[in-house]
Amino acid sequence: MGKIKLITMSRDFGTDIDDLIRKLSQEIKGEVLDREKLYAELEKLGISREKIERNGELSKEEKEEFIDLYKEGIRKVVGNYLEKGMVFLLGRGGQFLYQGEDFVFHINVIAPLNYRVKYLCEKYPLSQEKALELIKEKDLQREIYYYSFFFSDWKDPYLYHLVIDKSFFSDREIEELIWKVLEKEEVPVPALEQLSFPTKPTFANESEEEFAKILSFYQIKWEYEPRAFPLEWDSEGQVLESFSPDFYLPDFDLYIELTLQKPKLISEKLRKIRKLEELYPDIKIKLFYGKEYKKLLAKYGIRIG
Amino acid sequence: MGEKIGKILFTKEEIERRIRELGEEISRDYARKEPILVCVLKGAVYFAVDLTRSLTIPFILDFISILSYGSSQEDQGVVRILKDLDVNIYGSDVLIIEDIVDTGLTLSYLLRNFQARKPNSLKICTLIDCPGRRIIEVNIAYKGFEIPDSYVVGYGLDYKEKYRNLPYIAVLDD
Numbered sequence: 001m002g003k004i005k006l007i008t009m010s011r012d013f014g015t016d017i018d019d020l021i022r023k024l025s026q027e028i029k030g031e032v033l034d035r036e037k038l039y040a041e042l043e044k045l046g047i048s049r050e051k052i053e054r055n056g057e058l059s060k061e062e063k064e065e066f067i068d069l070y071k072e073g074i075r076k077v078v079g080n081y082l083e084k085g086m087v088f089l090l091g092r093g094g095q096f097l098y099q100g101e102d103f104v105f106h107i108n109v110i111a112p113l114n115y116r117v118k119y120l121c122e123k124y125p126l127s128q129e130k131a132l133e134l135i136k137e138k139d140l141q142r143e144i145y146y147y148s149f150f151f152s153d154w155k156d157p158y159l160y161h162l163v164i165d166k167s168f169f170s171d172r173e174i175e176e177l178i179w180k181v182l183e184k185e186e187v188p189v190p191a192l193e194q195l196s197f198p199t200k201p202t203f204a205n206e207s208e209e210e211f212a213k214i215l216s217f218y219q220i221k222w223e224y225e226p227r228a229f230p231l232e233w234d235s236e237g238q239v240l241e242s243f244s245p246d247f248y249l250p251d252f253d254l255y256i257e258l259t260l261q262k263p264k265l266i267s268e269k270l271r272k273i274r275k276l277e278e279l280y281p282d283i284k285i286k287l288f289y290g291k292e293y294k295k296l297l298a299k300y301g302i303r304i305g
Numbered sequence: 306m307g308e309k310i311g312k313i314l315f316t317k318e319e320i321e322r323r324i325r326e327l328g329e330e331i332s333r334d335y336a337r338k339e340p341i342l343v344c345v346l347k348g349a350v351y352f353a354v355d356l357t358r359s360l361t362i363p364f365i366l367d368f369i370s371i372l373s374y375g376s377s378q379e380d381q382g383v384v385r386i387l388k389d390l391d392v393n394i395y396g397s398d399v400l401i402i403e404d405i406v407d408t409g410l411t412l413s414y415l416l417r418n419f420q421a422r423k424p425n426s427l428k429i430c431t432l433i434d435c436p437g438r439r440i441i442e443v444n445i446a447y448k449g450f451e452i453p454d455s456y457v458v459g460y461g462l463d464y465k466e467k468y469r470n471l472p473y474i475a476v477l478d479d
Contacts, residue, residue, distance in 0.1 A: 113396075113423070132396070140393035147389060155421055217374045218384050218410040219417075220441070252441060286440065292454050296408065296438055299456075301375030 004105045004181055006078065006087045008094025010154055011109040013138035014116030014131075015166040016123070017174070021088050024175060028182065030086030033078065038092055041077040042070075055148060067149055071097060086182070095159045096150040105181050108160040109174075115167040201225070207260055207293070208246055210302045215249070223248045229283070231275045243272040245285055255285040262290045308464060310471075311478035315450055320432075320460055320474065323449045324352070327430065328359025331400070331447060339363045340398040341424075343390065345415070346370040348404035351461035351469070352432040352449075356402065367392050371411055384414050399424040400446075403431040404461045409441035416443065433457065433474070450474075 011017050018034065025032045033041075039049045047070055055063055055070075074097060081087045098104040111119070113135070120131040146154045157163055162181070164174055201224040203209040208224075215222045225244045232241040245255035257273065259266055266289055273287060288296055297303070315323075331340075342364050344353035357366055370388035399419060406412055412429065419427055430447035437454035456479075458464050459471030468477070 136393055136395055139395055143393065214374050214410065216383070218414050220410070220413065249441075254441075256440065288440075292437065295454060295456065299375075299407070299438075300373075 003103060004184060005082055005103040006089060006094075006098060007105045007107060007178070007181065008089045008098060009107050009109065010091060010095055010160070012111055012116060012166075013142070014120050014135055015109045015111045016119065017109045017166065018090060020171050020175060021090065021178075024178060025086070025088050028086055030088060031081045031084065032088045032090065033081065033092075034090040035092060038074065038077060038089075041080075042073045045073050045076065047073045070149065093146060093150050093154075095154065096146075096152055099159065105162070106160045107178070107181075108154075108157075108163045109166055110163060111166040204246075205260070207297060207302075208258060210297060210300075211247070211256075211258055214300055215247070220252075221250050223250065229276050229280060231272060231279065241272075243276050253284060255283060257285060257287045257289075258293055259287075259289045260293060266290075308477050308479050310458070310468070311476035313473050313475045314452060314457060315460075315474040317472040320449070320472075321355070324355050324432075325359045327447050327449060328356055328361075331356075331430065332359075332361040335362050335364075335398065335400075338398050339365065340400050341365045341367060341390075341392060341394055342400050342402055343394075343419075344368050344402045345404070345411075346388065348461045348463065348469070349402045349432070352404055353402045356430070365392055369415070371415065373411060384411070386418070394419065394422050394424045396423065396425050398426045399428070401427070401429045403429060405433040405435060405457070406431045406443060406445060406448075407435040407438040409439050409443045412443050413441040432460070433462070 009017065009021060018032075022032050024030075039052065042052070043049065051058075051066060052070060055066055058066060074092060074094075078087055078089060078094075094104075095106045095108070098106075113132075116135055117128055117131045120126055120134065121128060126134070142154065146152055152159075162177065164177065166174075169177070201212075203212065203224065212222060212224065225246060226248045228242040228244040230239040230242045232239070234240055245257045247256040247258070248254070249256065257269070259269060261269075269287075269289075273285060276283065276285065339362070342353065342357060344350060344366065346368050347370070353366065357364065367390045368388065369386065369390055372385050372387055374384070401412070401415060401419070403412065406429070416427065416429075428446035429443060431445055432449040434445055434448040434451045435454060436451065456464070456477045457474050458468035458477045459474045461469050462474065463469045464477050
């Protein structure tokens with residue numbers, strides 16, 4: 001057996017992966033913990049299904065206490081089964097409970113809406129409208145569950161090692177993918193100092209660093225002075241003048257130039273930007289300067305200069 | 306900052322009139338639909354309440370609150386939702402109600418977040434548009450007023466939680 005002892009399975013309603021997991025689990029004499037089985041085990045620990053499902057009615061303090069108890073309970077139940085062998089945990093927030101643990105593998109099974117509707121209509125005698133209604137209802141229940149117990153969004157792809165689109169892979173292919181996970185052998189984890197990390201750029205001034213922090217806060221990807229645009233060449237083709245905008249936002253294909261200088265002091269910069277726009281008409285660039293830039297920073301509580 | 310209320314940009318009457326016009330426009334555009342109006346807390350509350358009163362179509366009103374940069378003394382970390390929607394917007398027509406759109410940073414986060422929930426349509430309605438301060442371009446479907454790059458307060462817009470209750474919108478002088 002490989003290094004993975006527990007697989008958490010998150011799945012969209014209408015993708016129906018559970019039978020496949022049960023079959024796979026039987027083959028390796030593992031255990032599938034679905035909601036029913038988990039709740040039955042939790043009952044034995046004194047955690048009732050009713051309280052789990054009606055946790056929203058508890059007071060803030062009671063809720064916090066109960067959520068801790070619930071999570072602890074799941075870990076205890078899963079831990080007991082892990083002593084006997086491989087465990088597949090279906091739903092219930094396993095991706096949050098066991099995030100970052102090296103013996104656990106997180107899978108999310110998704111499918112486009114039309115696939116899910118068609119699947120439900122074919123599996124059960126449902127109209128398309130009813131199937132869609134059911135999907136909406138179940139998605140909402142799921143969203144509420146994750147927010148109530150984990151304050152998180154299960155759609156975050158970083159929670160999973162593998163996201164499988166059920167409409168793209170056959171059951172057999174999915175089974176093969178999971179087998180690969182089960183067979184994955186223990187590999188030494190490199191020490192932190194062996195890994196290479198990006199280095200923080202050297203900003204020209206404090207305000208640029210603050211601007212970078214604001215962009216990072218809003219999860220906007222940025223690059224600092226990634227490119228110099230040649231503006232003038234000599235007869236030999238040597239670049240005589242170039243311009244490097246301060247920031248580039250790749251998701252918006254946008255360059256940003258910042259300066260705290262007053263308008264009358266930035267005529268040289270404005271000339272360069274005009275030239276850049278003439279030479280590279282497809283480049284989008286925005287300039288924030290002087291008082292306007294200070295106002296922009298002040299909006300975020302940053303006072304400079 | 307020894308701030309004081311400066312020039313009044315939009316009077317109570319002008320705001321009321323413009324909101325009525327927006328309400329009529331939105332009611333026309335969303336006829337035979339039941340949009341989910343998402344009010345971005347806290348600034349847009351006043352606008353959302355008055356706007357919804359001028360709508361002639363059925364709608365669902367919901368609220369969302371987002372941590373903004375500099376609003377906390379703690380380590381900034383990353384933007385996150387402080388109060389999420391109560392309703393599922395999957396497959397629905399969503400109209401985000403904002404008090405002001407300036408840098409577009411908060412809104413671009415919100416749009417990305419909402420797009421992932423797969424609504425049928427997603428549009429923005431703002432009372433004030435301040436394009437001079439825009440970093441990230443966002444497509445605004447409905448706007449009340451456009452202003453130059455100035456700090457404004459009143460009608461929900463605050464400075465350190467003050468001035469929200471002013472019935473007009475004015476420049477805040479420092």
